[in-house]
Amino acid sequence: MTEQHYLTQQFEASRQHLHKVAYRMLGxxxxxxxxxxxxxxxxxxxxxxxxxxxxxxLTTVVARVCLDMLxxxxxxxxxxxxxxxxxxxxxxxxxxxxxxxxDLIGPALLLLLDMLTPAERVxxxxxxxxxxxxxxxxxxxxxxxxxxxxxxxxxxxxIRGATTAEQDAARxxxxxxxxxxxxxxxxxxALLRLLxxxxxxxxxxxxxxxxxxxKAKGAPEFAPEIRGADKVAATFKGRAAGAQLAMINGxxxxxxxxxxxxxxxxxxxxxDGKIATVNIVMDRAALDSLDIQLINTKNGxxx
Numbered sequence: 001m002t003e004q005h006y007l008t009q010q011f012e013a014s015r016q017h018l019h020k021v022a023y024r025m026l027g028x029x030x031x032x033x034x035x036x037x038x039x040x041x042x043x044x045x046x047x048x049x050x051x052x053x054x055x056x057x058l059t060t061v062v063a064r065v066c067l068d069m070l071x072x073x074x075x076x077x078x079x080x081x082x083x084x085x086x087x088x089x090x091x092x093x094x095x096x097x098x099x100x101x102x103d104l105i106g107p108a109l110l111l112l113l114d115m116l117t118p119a120e121r122v123x124x125x126x127x128x129x130x131x132x133x134x135x136x137x138x139x140x141x142x143x144x145x146x147x148x149x150x151x152x153x154x155x156x157x158x159i160r161g162a163t164t165a166e167q168d169a170a171r172x173x174x175x176x177x178x179x180x181x182x183x184x185x186x187x188x189x190a191l192l193r194l195l196x197x198x199x200x201x202x203x204x205x206x207x208x209x210x211x212x213x214x215k216a217k218g219a220p221e222f223a224p225e226i227r228g229a230d231k232v233a234a235t236f237k238g239r240a241a242g243a244q245l246a247m248i249n250g251x252x253x254x255x256x257x258x259x260x261x262x263x264x265x266x267x268x269x270x271x272d273g274k275i276a277t278v279n280i281v282m283d284r285a286a287l288d289s290l291d292i293q294l295i296n297t298k299n300g301x302x303x
Contacts, residue, residue, distance in 0.1 A: 007048055011040055014055045017059035018062050019263070022089040024125045027113065029030075029283075032203060035065040048172040060134075063122060063140045070118035073225070112198065115269075116155050123148050124155035125230050172270045173252035179236075179268075179275060180254050195229040196274040202226075203280035206266065209290050210282060222280055232278065255292050262292050 023033035051057045070279060100245055113121050120143055120246040126132040126140070138148040174192060182190035185274060201223035203211070211222040220235050243254040254266035265287055267279040 002295070010054050011043065011058070012057050017055065018058055021059055021125070022062050022066050024113075024129055025063070025121060027071060027202075027262055028204075028285075032068060034124045034195065035062050035069065038062075038065045054138075059130075060140055065093060065124060067118055067122050067140065070121060070148065073118075112157075114202075115158055115271075117151075120155040120158070123151035124159070127152045128156070171244070171273065172268070175270050175273060175275060176252040176254065176268050178244050180240055180245060180266075183236040183238070183240040183243070184257070186234055188237050189234060189239055191233035192229050194275055196271065196276045197206070197229050197233050199275055199277065199281070200225060200227050201232045201235060201278045204283045204286065206282040206284070208281040247291075247293045247295060249291050252295075253292075255294070262287050264288075265290055265292060 005068055018036045019032050021031060022035040026032050026035065027179045027238040036164065039058050042061050043058065048054070092144050117133070122141060123134075123137050126137050127134065129149060134145050134149045134152070137152070141148055143151075143152070149217065153295045179194045181187075181189065182194060201222075202225050207222050208224065214295050215221060222235070226232055226235060240256075242256045243264075244256065246253055246255045246265075248255070248267055251268070252270075253268050255262045263282065265281040267281060267290075268275055281290065
């Protein structure tokens with residue numbers, strides 16, 4: 001067996017793990033695959049025989065690639081200095097069990113992770129989900145270990161705050177219902193009142209492709225990322241006519257389907273009574289992974 005063949009076998013054995021790491025950090029299957037592929041390219045540029053723990057090395061590379069991608073994504077929106085070290089005020093306990101109990105693993109957790117800075121997201125995912133040590137995470141972030149620990153601690157506090165807000169299902173449902181109504185009626189001012197000023201709208205590749213193909217028919221123009229209340233409101237104004245209120249993985253959202261089969265899911269996060277993020281999901285595999293239950297708007301129960 002040649003060295004190249006051996007490396008290929010070892011890389012493929014680690015691919016699923018690497019993809020999970022990248023997907024949890026990026027929230028995008030295609031971007032996760034890009035990060036994994038970049039790790040393979042970098043592996044072929046080094047003296048592989050000198051690497052003692054190949055999976056660990058690849059995980060580190062994927063994490064650094066994801067960090068760069070997150071920083072590029074949020075370069076104009078980060079407000080927290082990655083080099084600031086604060087004194088932690090909460091216990092450095094693992095909250096993965098709490099998230100599992102709250103049914104927030106999967107798409108909903110990814111939406112919560114979108115609220116974090118790149119360093120917070122990397123520290124939280126690698127430590128609380130994949131159990132890397134803070135020493136390893138500090139090396140990836142190129143920060144002191146205390147700083148890496150603080151980023152994870154700060155992420156936990158922010159996620160706990162968000163999960164508390166998410167538990168107010170009735171409040172979120174009313175906000176989402178009002179948003180869908182305002183979108184159908186083309187009420188731009190109402191949409192603005194319901195959206196956080198820094199709201200982020202993201203659409204998957206399938207949604208972008210379909211919206212582009214149907215642009216002439218008045219379909220909304222989706223993009224990988226649209227930021228700001230004005231732009232998001234303009235995207236939805238006069239649209240979402242067929243969208244129905246639904247519970248998506250336990251959170252209020254919207255959906256549109258054909259013959260009882262969901263063709264699109266609108267996943268929302270609500271903070272302080274305003275919509276903070278909207279994710280448009282049209283990828284078939286992703287839709288099939290979601291628990292979507294229509295809400296009877298007459299009595300508020302799921303169908």
